[in-house]
Amino acid sequence: MADFLEGAFVASVLAGMIRMATPILLAALGELIAERAGVLNLSVEGAMLTGALTGFLVAHGSGSLWLGTLSAVLAGAALGVFVGLLAAQLRVDQILVGLALNLLAVGGTSFAYRLAFKDVGVKNPSTVATFEPLKIPWLSEIPVVGEVLFSQHLLTYAALLLVPATYWFLYRTKSGLELRGIGDSPRAVDMRGVDIARRQVLAVTFGGAMAGLGGAFLTLAASGIFVPEMSAGRGWIAIALVMFGNWRPQWILFGALFFGLIDSVQLSLQAVGVKLAHEFLLALPYLLTIVALVLNRGRSQAPLMLGIPYHREAR
Amino acid sequence: MKPWSVERRQEVGPLPQILAILLALCGAFAVSAALIAVAGASVSRAAAAAWLGAFGDARAIAETLLQATPILFTGLGVTLAFRARLFNIGAEGQLIAGAMGAVWVCMLVGGGVPPAVLIPLVLLAALVCGGLWGAIPGVLKARYDANEIIVTVMLNFVIFFLLAYLLSGPWRDPASFYNQTPRLPAAARFPELIAETRLHWGFVLALIAAFLVHVFLWRTALGYELRAVGINALAARYKGIRVARVTIVTMAASGAISGLAGAAEVPGLHQRLVLDVSAGFGFTGIIVAMLGRLHPLGVIPAAILFGASVTGTSAMQVAVGVPVAINQAIQAIILIFLLVSDALVRYRIRRIGARG
Numbered sequence: 001m002a003d004f005l006e007g008a009f010v011a012s013v014l015a016g017m018i019r020m021a022t023p024i025l026l027a028a029l030g031e032l033i034a035e036r037a038g039v040l041n042l043s044v045e046g047a048m049l050t051g052a053l054t055g056f057l058v059a060h061g062s063g064s065l066w067l068g069t070l071s072a073v074l075a076g077a078a079l080g081v082f083v084g085l086l087a088a089q090l091r092v093d094q095i096l097v098g099l100a101l102n103l104l105a106v107g108g109t110s111f112a113y114r115l116a117f118k119d120v121g122v123k124n125p126s127t128v129a130t131f132e133p134l135k136i137p138w139l140s141e142i143p144v145v146g147e148v149l150f151s152q153h154l155l156t157y158a159a160l161l162l163v164p165a166t167y168w169f170l171y172r173t174k175s176g177l178e179l180r181g182i183g184d185s186p187r188a189v190d191m192r193g194v195d196i197a198r199r200q201v202l203a204v205t206f207g208g209a210m211a212g213l214g215g216a217f218l219t220l221a222a223s224g225i226f227v228p229e230m231s232a233g234r235g236w237i238a239i240a241l242v243m244f245g246n247w248r249p250q251w252i253l254f255g256a257l258f259f260g261l262i263d264s265v266q267l268s269l270q271a272v273g274v275k276l277a278h279e280f281l282l283a284l285p286y287l288l289t290i291v292a293l294v295l296n297r298g299r300s301q302a303p304l305m306l307g308i309p310y311h312r313e314a315r
Numbered sequence: 316m317k318p319w320s321v322e323r324r325q326e327v328g329p330l331p332q333i334l335a336i337l338l339a340l341c342g343a344f345a346v347s348a349a350l351i352a353v354a355g356a357s358v359s360r361a362a363a364a365a366w367l368g369a370f371g372d373a374r375a376i377a378e379t380l381l382q383a384t385p386i387l388f389t390g391l392g393v394t395l396a397f398r399a400r401l402f403n404i405g406a407e408g409q410l411i412a413g414a415m416g417a418v419w420v421c422m423l424v425g426g427g428v429p430p431a432v433l434i435p436l437v438l439l440a441a442l443v444c445g446g447l448w449g450a451i452p453g454v455l456k457a458r459y460d461a462n463e464i465i466v467t468v469m470l471n472f473v474i475f476f477l478l479a480y481l482l483s484g485p486w487r488d489p490a491s492f493y494n495q496t497p498r499l500p501a502a503a504r505f506p507e508l509i510a511e512t513r514l515h516w517g518f519v520l521a522l523i524a525a526f527l528v529h530v531f532l533w534r535t536a537l538g539y540e541l542r543a544v545g546i547n548a549l550a551a552r553y554k555g556i557r558v559a560r561v562t563i564v565t566m567a568a569s570g571a572i573s574g575l576a577g578a579a580e581v582p583g584l585h586q587r588l589v590l591d592v593s594a595g596f597g598f599t600g601i602i603v604a605m606l607g608r609l610h611p612l613g614v615i616p617a618a619i620l621f622g623a624s625v626t627g628t629s630a631m632q633v634a635v636g637v638p639v640a641i642n643q644a645i646q647a648i649i650l651i652f653l654l655v656s657d658a659l660v661r662y663r664i665r666r667i668g669a670r671g
Contacts (some may be wrong), residue, residue, distance in 0.1 A: 042464070086651075090658040095402055095464065098607065100650040103598055107643025115354055116636035236468045243465065279483070283476035286469040293461040296559070311323075 001171035007144060013261075013268050014148040019222070020259030020267075022156045023048065023214035023231075027238035028209025028245070028252050029159075029166050034080075035242055036170065037203035038183040040307040041099025042141030043083050046105025047208045047234025051076040051215025053109040056226040057116060059128045059219075069155075069216045070130070076212015077205050079105065084201035091309035102235075130224040131155070133262045138294060153221045155213070166249040179203060186310040196310050233286065240289040255292075259285050324661055331660035332608060338659075339606075339652035346652075347645045368630020369623035377512035381584070382623025385410065385593070388523040388576035389600025390607060391528050392449075396569040397609050398532060400545040403566060405467030406451060406573040407597025408474040409445040413477065413574025414581045416444030417503075418486070418496055418588045426500030433502045434582070438520075441578035442571045448474065449570015450563060457559035463566070471597070479587035482590055484526065485574040498590040503582040517579035521618075524572060528611040541565050594625075595643065602650045621646060 027044050034041045051072035059068025083101050087094045117126055133151050140150040170176040179199065182187040186196050214234070218224050237259060245252035266281040324331075351361045369379050390404040396403035420440035424433060451470060455461040479494075481487075486498040506514035532538040543551040544561045552558050577595055581588055607613030628642040639657055 086655065090655065092654045092658045096654055099601060100647055100654060104644060104647035104651060107640060107647055110640035111638055111644050114640055233472050240465050240469065243462065279476040281482035283473045286472040289469050290466050293465060294455060294459045297459045
């Protein structure tokens with residue numbers, strides 16, 4: 001009996017790991033594309049919050065979770081276009097643009113939420129019914145593995161499938177090659193007649209859309225509510241993950257699962273009632289990101305022109 | 316062929332820079348007015364309420380300067396780091412570290428000492444703790460080439476959870492329902508600057524700090540090295556400047572100044588350490604530093620403007636019911652407009668073909 005309980009506990013922790021990894025994995029894959037195009041976009045956290053709120057408001061208003069998800073993607077993309085245009089076309093300092101848009105999204109989402117739900121207090125927030133997990137027939141009935149891998153949300157499967165898709169795009173397509181070229185040696189790609197700024201804007205837009213999707217997961221799949229600043233640093237972790245994963249989609253997946261595991265263990269321990277100063281567990285992902293950055297030194301595969309605006313006329 | 320072309324200027328003079336600030340403020344005011352209208356309030360009534368709340372009488376002005384105090388400290392800290400092109404996003408955490416240091420020293424020393432002893436001790440503790448917390452990303456950057464943006468952002472979260480832990484247990488006031496420390500001894504309280512208001516001497520201290528940072532940046536050898544690293548770290552290294560040392564010292568100094576913001580908030584204002592000791596002052600500091608053109612004396616009017624935006628928007632919430640969260644959005648919009656106008660004045664339009 002005790003064995004069975006422990007098995008169930010492990011399965012629920014592992015299932016939680018994959019579930020909690022979903023939003024940061026989505027956002028990190030998007031950020032990977034932007035950074036491979038040489039744009040260090042720091043507005044991921046803001047795009048996630050924007051997606052979370054937009055998805056929530058649209059789903060709340062229309063009753064359609066899918067419409068909410070789509071709006072979240074579009075809202076994240078809109079933020080991405082803005083960052084892209086400022087960074088790639090106007091060549092404003094990427095770091096400051098990202099920070100500014102981030103602050104705007106944090107303040108703007110709290111403001112919009114208060115406007116939309118004036119009378120609702122913190123105690124009884126508005127809710128939407130969340131996505132049901134999609135149990136894959138037959139496979140979800142396998143003990144443990146079924147619960148861990150095949151009883152997840154559709155967005156989780158999508159996030160996992162996007163890992164090989166991103167790999168394929170970056171390393172097996174002409175556009176992917178050009179994108180990597182823009183990050184490493186924009187002049188060479190420019191000479192082949194590729195519009196650098198346009199590709200960079202597209203890449204950052206994709207990054208924003210993915211962060212928006214990650215945000216939609218938070219409100220529409222994981223919780224069903226919106227709380228101001230609910231992304232709680234996941235956007236920043238996504239940026240850190242890209243560095244942690246050394247700009248490789250496969251390593252980013254491992255990183256995301258690792259952070260998902262910590263989140264999941266912490267939640268499970270709280271649920272079981274272990275009151276072991278859970279603040280320390282909560283702080284762990286942030287501390288480990290720093291450790292990973294330090295351990296990664298010297299083996300960095302960062303795009304050579306990351307964060308540096310490209311001027312055709314400059315020498 | 317177009318009759319004109321858009322070119323980059325080599326140098327941007329002071330006039331376009333001031334123009335950029337004015338352009339940014341006008342644009343930000345216009346968008347804010349639109350947001351107020353969206354919130355369903357009368358823009359003119361909201362503006363009048365904001366003005367009265369920020370500058371209406373001596374009391375309002377004192378409250379505005381009080382709100383400007385922590386922003387001025389964090390703005391100065393950010394200015395110092397950004398001048399060395401170190402993107403310290405961690406002023407928020409460094410403020411918390413400073414506040415923790417201030418409270419800790421009060422707990423150690425107790426209330427049995429006169430203010431003339433306790434207040435300097437509190438300030439010193441805030442400086443040291445903020446400085447140490449700021450030095451961590453500096454050391455990691457100098458020794459391990461760890462990106463300071465990510466490290467400072469992560470450290471903000473780490474110290475926030477540390478604060479949450481301390482307030483939920485070890486430092487918690489057992490007599491209180493809330494997660495907060497007991498009241499600090501009265502001797503730790505900063506003397507008031509204007510009678511009958513909450514404005515305390517911390518504001519004067521912040522003004523002095525601005526002056527000292529100015530002197531440090533432009534009148535000392537280390538300040539010169541710091542700016543040289545900011546302009547071109549590689550060239551600075553070839554000139555014999557020890558970039559690693561400058562990085563660590565700059566980050567520590569930046570953190571120490573932001574730590575003083577914590578002292579201004581806790582012994583200066585709240586009298587006890589609370590979870591939301593910083594209302595985003597670390598991030599506001601970044602905007603204020605940019606608005607002040609990374610110039611310590613320029614940060615002063617910028618911080619006062621943002622202090623006014625705090626008092627103004629809260630008066631607006633009371634008077635016309637616009638959510639006070641608009642404050643954060645307005646501040647971010649100012650930064651965005653500033654960046655865009657900075658970029659625009661960097662270019663000039665020139666006629667071509669008409670050349671005699």
